[in-house]
Amino acid sequence: MHILGTVKDGDVFRAIADPTRRKILDELTERDDQTLFEICSRLTMRHQITSSRQAISQHLELLEAAGLVVSRRDGRYKFHSINPAPLEQIVERWLNRRTKESS
Template sequence: MADVFRALDDETRRLLLDELVARDGRTLFELCTTLVTRHGLSSSRQAISQHLGVLEDAGLVVTERRGRTKIHHFRGEPLAAITQRWPASRKDTP
């Protein structure tokens, strides 16, 4: 679970997840282009690839190969594990 919190601690990684939730199954090129055009983020492809690696290590992104192309997909199960650990229905007493 620590990997998930570490992955979510970076704004660029959160933007990558937002973009994959909006439209799943994107290439590195598509994600880089979207980050530049929608968010004004001008990181190198290498930097974005490293961010995707952190998200993949945390289980938030999975990839598939289609020929020479790597497609990235959002995976929400690690986030669900967090909400199961600390359910919102618990009442905190002051």
């Protein structure tokens, strides 16, 4: 079912519960394969986020644990990309389950 090993279901929901982490996902949606420092500077410039490097690092760690971010090592750089697949369970769970037209 899961590509990665130990991803609990609740991790995805907790991951997107934080506004800064949602901005990180937005940023990775715009541009893939970014390092931690790239994400930090782009968040500051484009999204008015003033979080520190360590804060963003911890957010990325949590996003990766939830399966929403995948990373690739290249020397001292670590490139991050988004993987929106785990979000599809939300669609399956409440949006596709029943056709609800009368609001």
